[in-house]
Amino acid sequence: MGRYILRRLLSAIPVLLGITAIVFLIMAMIPGDPATALLGAYATPDNVARINKQLGLNHPLWYRYVLWLWNMLHGDFGRSYSLNRPVIFEVWERLSATAVLAGVSWVAASILGILAGVVSAARQYGLADKVITFAVLIGISIPSFFLGIMLILFFAVDLRWFPVSGMYAIYGGGDLLDLARHIAMPAAALSVVATGVIARLSRSAMLEVLRQDYIRTARAKGVGERRVILGHALRAAMVSIIPVLGLQAGFVLSGAVYIEIVFQWPGIGRMLVNAILQRDILLVQGGVVVVACLYVIFNILVDVAQSLLDPRIKT
Amino acid sequence: MRQFLRLLARNRLASLGGVVITGIAMLALITPLLPLQHPDVIDTAHRFLFPFSEGHLLGTDQLGRDLLSRLLWGTRLSLAVGVAAALAAGIVGSGMGMVAGYVGGRTDNIIMRAVDMLMAFPYILLALAIVAALGPGLMNALIAVAAVNVPFFARNIRGITLGLARREFVDAARLSGKGHLRIILTELLPNVLPVIVVAMSTTVGWMILETAGLSFLGLGAQPPQADLGGMLGQARSAMITSPHTSVVPGVMIFLIVMSVNLLGDGVRDALDPRLRSGALSRPRASTRVARQHAVPAPEAAPADALLAVQALETQFHVTGRVYRAVNGVDLAVKPGECLGVIGESGSGKSVTALSVMGLVASPPGVITGGAVRYRGEDLIGAPYARLRDLRGESISYIFQDPLSTLHPLYRVGDQLAEAIRVHHPVSRAEARARALQLLHDVRIPNPEGRIDDYPHEMSGGMRQRVGIAMALANDPDIIIADEPTTALDVTVQAQILGLLDDLRRDRGLAIVFITHDFGVVAQLCDRVAVMYAGQIVETGPTAEVLAAPAHPYTRRLIACVPELGGGRRELAAIPGLPPSVDALPDGCAFAARCDRAVADCRAGRIDMTGTGARSVRCLFPEEAFA
Numbered sequence: 001m002g003r004y005i006l007r008r009l010l011s012a013i014p015v016l017l018g019i020t021a022i023v024f025l026i027m028a029m030i031p032g033d034p035a036t037a038l039l040g041a042y043a044t045p046d047n048v049a050r051i052n053k054q055l056g057l058n059h060p061l062w063y064r065y066v067l068w069l070w071n072m073l074h075g076d077f078g079r080s081y082s083l084n085r086p087v088i089f090e091v092w093e094r095l096s097a098t099a100v101l102a103g104v105s106w107v108a109a110s111i112l113g114i115l116a117g118v119v120s121a122a123r124q125y126g127l128a129d130k131v132i133t134f135a136v137l138i139g140i141s142i143p144s145f146f147l148g149i150m151l152i153l154f155f156a157v158d159l160r161w162f163p164v165s166g167m168y169a170i171y172g173g174g175d176l177l178d179l180a181r182h183i184a185m186p187a188a189a190l191s192v193v194a195t196g197v198i199a200r201l202s203r204s205a206m207l208e209v210l211r212q213d214y215i216r217t218a219r220a221k222g223v224g225e226r227r228v229i230l231g232h233a234l235r236a237a238m239v240s241i242i243p244v245l246g247l248q249a250g251f252v253l254s255g256a257v258y259i260e261i262v263f264q265w266p267g268i269g270r271m272l273v274n275a276i277l278q279r280d281i282l283l284v285q286g287g288v289v290v291v292a293c294l295y296v297i298f299n300i301l302v303d304v305a306q307s308l309l310d311p312r313i314k315t
Numbered sequence: 316m317r318q319f320l321r322l323l324a325r326n327r328l329a330s331l332g333g334v335v336i337t338g339i340a341m342l343a344l345i346t347p348l349l350p351l352q353h354p355d356v357i358d359t360a361h362r363f364l365f366p367f368s369e370g371h372l373l374g375t376d377q378l379g380r381d382l383l384s385r386l387l388w389g390t391r392l393s394l395a396v397g398v399a400a401a402l403a404a405g406i407v408g409s410g411m412g413m414v415a416g417y418v419g420g421r422t423d424n425i426i427m428r429a430v431d432m433l434m435a436f437p438y439i440l441l442a443l444a445i446v447a448a449l450g451p452g453l454m455n456a457l458i459a460v461a462a463v464n465v466p467f468f469a470r471n472i473r474g475i476t477l478g479l480a481r482r483e484f485v486d487a488a489r490l491s492g493k494g495h496l497r498i499i500l501t502e503l504l505p506n507v508l509p510v511i512v513v514a515m516s517t518t519v520g521w522m523i524l525e526t527a528g529l530s531f532l533g534l535g536a537q538p539p540q541a542d543l544g545g546m547l548g549q550a551r552s553a554m555i556t557s558p559h560t561s562v563v564p565g566v567m568i569f570l571i572v573m574s575v576n577l578l579g580d581g582v583r584d585a586l587d588p589r590l591r592s593g594a595l596s597r598p599r600a601s602t603r604v605a606r607q608h609a610v611p612a613p614e615a616a617p618a619d620a621l622l623a624v625q626a627l628e629t630q631f632h633v634t635g636r637v638y639r640a641v642n643g644v645d646l647a648v649k650p651g652e653c654l655g656v657i658g659e660s661g662s663g664k665s666v667t668a669l670s671v672m673g674l675v676a677s678p679p680g681v682i683t684g685g686a687v688r689y690r691g692e693d694l695i696g697a698p699y700a701r702l703r704d705l706r707g708e709s710i711s712y713i714f715q716d717p718l719s720t721l722h723p724l725y726r727v728g729d730q731l732a733e734a735i736r737v738h739h740p741v742s743r744a745e746a747r748a749r750a751l752q753l754l755h756d757v758r759i760p761n762p763e764g765r766i767d768d769y770p771h772e773m774s775g776g777m778r779q780r781v782g783i784a785m786a787l788a789n790d791p792d793i794i795i796a797d798e799p800t801t802a803l804d805v806t807v808q809a810q811i812l813g814l815l816d817d818l819r820r821d822r823g824l825a826i827v828f829i830t831h832d833f834g835v836v837a838q839l840c841d842r843v844a845v846m847y848a849g850q851i852v853e854t855g856p857t858a859e860v861l862a863a864p865a866h867p868y869t870r871r872l873i874a875c876v877p878e879l880g881g882g883r884r885e886l887a888a889i890p891g892l893p894p895s896v897d898a899l900p901d902g903c904a905f906a907a908r909c910d911r912a913v914a915d916c917r918a919g920r921i922d923m924t925g926t927g928a929r930s931v932r933c934l935f936p937e938e939a940f941a
Contacts, residue, residue: 018432022441029448089330094811124597135333138914141573143524145531146547146565210597214717216557216674220714221734221785225600225699254439258528262551269439273532276447284447296435310724311769 004307008300019292020072024065028286029226077286077301087286091268095290098256098267099165105187105253109194110245114234116195117202117241121210122229132199138308139196142253148189148262155185165264185264187291191257194248201244205237239310250295319718322585329581335574337750339567351384355539363557376546376560377553385546386563392542394571397523398456403521405462405515408468413499413507415469416476427473430466438463446534453526453542456535459523464518471514475507513582520575527568566767598680600703601673604696608684616688620647621825622671622710622793627685627695629663629670632678637896640666642849643685645736645923648793653819653826655840655857657833657872661886661893663849664829668795670695672710673702689793700720708738711786715798717778721770727781728754728766734788753784757814776807783814793825812838833876837861842928845869848893848904855929865931867904903933911935 011214052058055056059067071077121262157165162185168174169182209215210233218232266268268287275283308314321332359745366382367913373382433441436758445459479485480503488502515622529535529546543564550560608626616623629641641663648654658664669675671687671694682764687694689710714720722730731750735741741749747766754762755778770778779799786794796815800808816839819826827842836843836857844854845866853866864870871889891908894900903921906912915934923930 012934015432022432022436023444026444035696059456121597127556138879141569143527143565143568143572145528146561146568149547149551149554149561149565153554153561155504157555177666181323193777207597211676213714213716214722215677216598217712217714217720217785218722219600220674220706220712221701221788222708222737223733224737226601227737232725236722239724250437253437257443258531259437261532264675267526272440272447273534274445276443276534281447286446288444292436292440295437299435300684312771314722 001308004024005304008303009297012296012300013303015296016293020069020289021065023285023292024068027281028061028282071179072289078282079207079290080275080280080283082280082283084277087283088290089269091287091290094266094268094271094287095294097265098253098260098269099293100167101183101186101190101259101265101267102249102256104183105191106194106249107247108187109191109198109252110246112191113195113198113239114202116199117232118206118229120199120203121206124207129203132203137197139192140200142192143258144189144193145258145262147192148186148259151185151189154161167266183216186259186265189262190252190259193255194252195252198241198244198248202237202241206233208240209233209236230278230303235309239306242306242309244300246299249298249302253291253295282315319585322604323581325507325665326581326584328577329584330897332574332581332612332865333576335570339390339571339574340394342387343394346387346391349387351387352381352384354380354388354541362876363553363560365557366563373563374557376550377557382560385541386543386567389541389543389564390454390567392540393523393527393534393544393568396453396526396542397519400457400461400464400522400526401515401519404456404464404518405468405511407461408465409472409507409511409551411465412469412472414473415502416473417480417495417499417503418805419477419480423473426469429471433463433466436471438525439528441526442529443534446529451534451537453536453540454649456526459529460522462523463525464522465858467518468511468514470733472507472511474674475510476503479503481508513586516575516582517579520572520579524568524572539718541572543571548891596678598676598678601699602670602675602677602680602682604673604682606684606696609907610693610695611692611751613686613688613691617649619649620688621650621690622827623647623686624667624671624687625686625688627667627687629666629671629675630680630681630683630684638899639899640680640896641850642899644846644849644851645843648825648827650792650825651819651823652842653828653840654688655830655843656846657830657834657836657843657906659831659872660845663896663898664831664848667798667846668712668827668829671705671795672712673699674712681897704738707786707791708789708792709735709791710795711791713779713786713794713796713799717775717782718770718802721781723779726767726769727773731781731788734785738789749788750784753787754781756787757781757782757784761922763934775803776810776897778808779803779811780814783811783818785820787817787818790822793827794827795827797829799828800830801830801832804933808835813840822844833861833873844873848899850903851898851923852906852933853929853931854923855925861931864938865925865929865936866905866933867909867911867937 074086077091079085081088081091083090114130116136120129123129141171152164155161163169163182167179167182169178205231214236215228215233223232256267257273259265260267260269261273268291272284272287275287318440333738358375361371361375361379362377364371364375364379366372368374371381371383376382376385388437411426411430415423442459442463445462446455446824447460449455485498485502488498493501526535527542527547527815530544533546533548533752536542538545538549541549546564547561547568548563549558554561567894605888607628611625616625622645624646627644628639631640644663644667646654646656646667656664656667666675666680670682673682673694675682682695685695689705694705712733721727728747728750730742731753732746735746735749751762753764754766757779759765765773765777770781779802782799799815800811804809812835817824818824826839828836830836840857842855843857843860844851845860845868846852848867853860853864855865860869861873864873866887875888889908894904900906900917902917902919903909903912906916909916913935921932921934923932925931
């Protein structure tokens with residue numbers, strides 16, 4: 001097992017190189033002279049030459065890429081000019097806030113989605129199935145940023161159950177309870193779409209499995225229906241559900257950008273949007289690379305979880 | 316195509332989605348012709364008017380602009396951008412996919428690796444990076460959204476092209492001297508175009524949502540121009556005092572996305588043949604029972620029978636058609652007896668066997684009549700809890716293909732232990748010890764080393780031994796073996812048959828043995844029942860039936876068995892096919908294939924006749940029994 005994990009991690013290296021290369025190439029597409037763009041009103045010929053040298057822009061593309069990689073490997077992602085601090089510090093701080101929000105949403109979506117899918121499949125064409133199918137249809141169609149606004153209007157403004165925005169109360173607070181109160185609405189808004197997609201897929205995976213011969217065998221043995229569904233069938237269905245959970249983690253992470261804007265969550269999505277609006281390219285670049293690489297590694301962990309579950313996968 | 320449209324139209328939700336999206340698209344098309352105020356005319360004296368104000372049906376926004384006008388123009392813009400992004404992604408992605416699939420080799424490898432890399436990103440990071448490089452703006456947002464979706468098209472279309480590029484008509488085109496580009500455009504494109512169109516129609520809603528999202532973040536449409544996302548984004552600052560400015564564009568995005576989703580789901584379902592046949596339904600815990608006749612009297616069953624099947628009828632109800640798989644079957648087995656049930660594929664023998672414990676997949680299966688008496692107790696229509704108590708405890712099954720009938724993700728020892736523990740409250744250790752003993756009983760070599768194997772780690776014969784061990788787990792009275800050796804090769808088959816015979820003698824088991832092989836029946840069974848088109852056509856002691864078959868079908872079935880060594884006689888296949896069970900003829904079901912059939916045979920129901928142990932369902936049996 002250890003060797004399998006190591007092999008999977010090693011196989012990520014080309015993917016990580018590819019991802020960084022794509023980000024690098026996109027950033028190299030920036031029209032016009034980056035030095036002028038960076039300096040704005042301060043673009044005297046002297047300054048431009050100095051920046052070009054600083055950024056290594058007088059070197060060929062491949063050399064700049066390698067240099068950039070080398071610096072990143074040493075923790076040097078450059079300096080954010082809008083915040084005037086090293087990119088990596090800012091990214092790291094914001095990342096933890098996003099990880100909390102996206103993590104809670106992803107776990108909630110996975111559990112609720114699988115549960116809804118299982119109930120829906122076990123009661124196919126029954127009332128519960130119809131209600132769940134309808135709710136899922138609404139859920140996957142509602143834009144998360146619109147849902148977030150509606151949640152704020154209803155639960156924060158009208159009912160005053162939850163705070164309107166932010167991660168912690170400004171005065172006092174800061175404990176887990178405070179976080180829970182602040183995270184409830186954004187996490188709900190963020191997890192709705194993923195829950196719907198996971199529920200849909202779990203339902204069809206369960207239906208597929210329930211038709212299999214080994215389910216009939218379990219029933220012929222006299223295994224009770226609860227155990228047939230939650231044991232035999234769900235266990236087998238998880239093999240096709242888990243990859244989707246990994247895929248949905250990417251969508252939750254993506255949706256977090258909108259939710260962080262709506263709820264003013266101090267996460268990496270809000271940081272990226274602000275950085276784009278302020279043309280803080282190094283901050284965007286650093287943020288994108290770090291998140292994308294972590295996502296790749298996360299997906300490897302999902303693969304490993306999959307191999308633990310399915311003995312037929314050669315490890 | 317016509318069938319596809321009909322299926323789509325029959326799907327009510329998909330039709331609703333189609334109507335809504337068509338309506339919205341029509342509105343967006345005729346927007347310039349409508350008597351609306353200009354969407355960008357600012358009137359600061361009338362800011363944040365509520366809906367139904369005079370002159371402003373939906374009210375006004377933070378600059379006093381008419382919301383209805385802005386909504387329609389915004390919808391127009393959002394739809395246009397979404398469709399454009401879908402077209403761009405579709406054309407570029409499909410182009411890449413077709414080139415990769417057609418050219419293959421190195422080019423394919425490079426393109427697909429690049430696509431994999433792009434797909435490794437959470438989609439919005441890629442879009443944000445592109446917008447960051449190009450700068451905010453609706454056009455750039457469109458490019459970003461299209462670029463993010465290119466890999467999806469490239470991957471799908473490549474797969475299809477790969478299959479097509481090896482086909483004869485492409486070779487023919489190449490031999491006729493057409494250039495590569497012409498082959499792609501004239502031979503491949505027409506074949507993949509339907510797939511591209513379907514893929515586009517299912518992703519367009521998604522792309523509308525994504526561009527709206529970027530505009531919402533302020534990275535897409537720039538003021539005063541506004542698509543739906545931009546309207547929502549700008550309204551957010553006033554959402555608490557004037558929620559209607561947020562609700563109006565938000566609801567419109569929701570309507571568009573939902574109707575496109577509904578339509579897309581409908582398209583997908585109509586194209587999926589499995590959904591078309593209704594095959595994706597879940598079998599219930601026990602077969603549905605809907606008796607259409609009176610329950611047969613218990614006295615009618617043989618008094619010494621351990622298990623008696625009386626006038627059993629099982630049907631499959633599929634989309635308005637009724638397949639009558641079992642039509643009034645009577646069977647009985649005594650303690651310690653082995654009864655063979657023999658027939659061709661589709662004769663209803665397996666369905667009969669599964670009906671005993673309510674294991675026929677339902678839907679579509681329905682038991683419509685008869686009784687199954689175990690020690691006198693009728694199991695048809697017995698409560699599920701009662702069936703569950705008997706399943707595996709008193710009556711157990713051995714199924715045909717041990718690879719698909721054992722759970723692939725549980726160790727065989729755990730599957731055996733589970734069979735014991737669902738009926739008896741024993742400890743884990745005890746159940747495991749019993750499982751080990753069972754593996755030993757079915758002569759699995761080195762059972763200690765095998766008990767923790769997964770089914771895929773065993774050979775077919777070993778797996779079937781596990782299947783038998785599982786059937787024996789609770790010392791049942793009856794084992795129903797449904798073609799237990801059909802999936803195995805001949806030497807293993809002989810071993811398994813020998814094992815079953817020994818177990819039967821040691822434990823006094825009654826066995827119902829389902830098979831299509833007279834050779835197997837001759838080896839193992841005391842009595843045999845021959846099934847044809849859902850009915851028993853002949854029954855009697857094995858040796859007698861083999862020596863002097865009474866029904867013409869039995870005779871021909873026996874003539875089909877090859878003999879080793881002395882077999883100089885000709886093997887005779889039976890001409891024709893059994894009748895389809897959704898259109899059974901009146902009278903004898905075998906008449907159409909029988910060389911001695913006369914008009915009377917097709918006239919009406921023919922009953923079993925006979926004396927003592929033997930009986931036959933034929934007006935002109937081959938042998939008259941005394």
